[in-house]
Amino acid sequence: MIVGVGALGCVSADLLVRAGVGTVTIVDRDLVEISNLHRQGLYCEADAIEKKPKAVAARDRLRVVNSDVDVRAHIADFTSENALSLIEDGGVPDVVIDGTDNFETRYLINDCSVKLGVPYVYGGAIATQGSAAVFVPGGGGPCLRCVQPDPPKPGTQATCESAGVVGAVSSIIGSYQAAEAMKVLMGQMDRVMGSMLSFDLWEGQRTRVDLSDAKDPECPCCGNGEFAFLEALGAPPQVLCGQRAVQVSGGSTMIDLERLGAGLEGFEVKEYMIRGTVEHGGEAFELTCFADGRAIVDGTDDVGVARAVYSRYIGI
Ligand SMILES: [Zn+2]
Missing domain, CATH: 3.30.310.10 (TATA-Binding Protein)
Structure with missing residues (x-):
């Protein structure tokens, strides 16, 4: 399952469908905009002019890319109210890929990942920087909340609105996510990245933070089994x-x-x-x-x- 087919989700969806994974379920709430096209390679100008839902435009494109893959699409906002039913629809997926652009949804994916035991491939890209990591529940490693207990406060982070995203950055992060998902799907868990990788393409910098000892036994989510984001009330406008x-x-x-x-x-x-x-x-x-x-x-x-x-x- 890929939550969000924006810059990151377009890259991983395209690679995984071309690789011939059995089923890809995509969830996205947005409409295609002209300003997306420099980094969201599943869409074209006609999709933006028509303002197609991304889930529909991505599904249609992916189906012609490889008709052997079962591509399913949900036009939906991934929220506390529908997250579990979306994930469990058609069977719990083998891996969930984060293609979102906001932390609330990431923490919600993390809750679902821990609750259902589904590996979570995290990704984020903003301006010239990006990060990727994999959180495997039950494997002795951390979940997202072990590493960062709470989402950043609204307004404290750059967004794609305030800072933009260089398409090459999201391509790299999306490719990392696709590779990690392939390892999970192939059962090669010993090869799955145990670190948080970060890049700044403009500065030519790369950092790797080892997460192998990052599991927090007191973590509210994977330690105490509290799923605060799944239990939260519906999203405000x-x-x-x-x-x-x-x-x-x-x-x-x-x-x-x-x-x-x-x-x-x-x-x-x-x-x-x-x-x-x-x-x-x-x-x-x-x-x-x-x-x-x-x-x-x-x-x-x-x-x-x-x-x-x-x-x-x-x-x-
Ligand atoms: Zn945790």
Whole structure:
């Protein structure tokens, strides 16, 4: 399973599908944007113009890359509410790859990894730097929370919005992740990297931190079996990285897109989403809504405005 098919997920998904792994399940919440194309190699300009969900664009591309691989896609935000059902859908995967761009989701993946005993291939890339590591539950090594007990506070880290990402950095990190996943899939656990590798491509620097003794017996997650991120309440609305758009989470019920779309003038209705232009407070916004009730309000970075647009037009 690959959570997030942005810069990192595009690289590892492409390599693993070309290598012929049996099944790849991808989960992504975003739409393809022109600003993604320098680093997200599964997408093209047409996907961005159409604003396709990345999960759909990636699935379609991967299926033509290698039709022998069973590629499954979920257009969804990976949250505490749906994480376990997404992971367990179709059988627990042999490995989970982190293609996310935020720490909340990484800690949630870590909880799932420890709870279900699935190795977690961590990755991160920002500006000219990137890191990769593998956390294997039950193997005597650490989990993510042993190494870094809590996520960094919001606003303290550079994001792809504030700092950008050099495509070559995410290509390297995604390649490392694909190689580590292949080792896990082939059962070569003795070859799996026991370190956190970090690069700065601009400075030509590489560092390796040995994690073999990093397991913390007092770790709340892998030591005490507390899954705080899985038990957390649903995500508040959030501004999407690199875009003037806000994501509003839906309720826990699926919605009838055809019915909702038919009641909204000028809305385009597809099997997996509806989209159209709406007006609120004298301004126009583009509203995209998915079957799980989640919506993306394009044209604002104000969470309050996005929530108001959501309740006015989706109304749940
Ligand atoms: Zn731990």
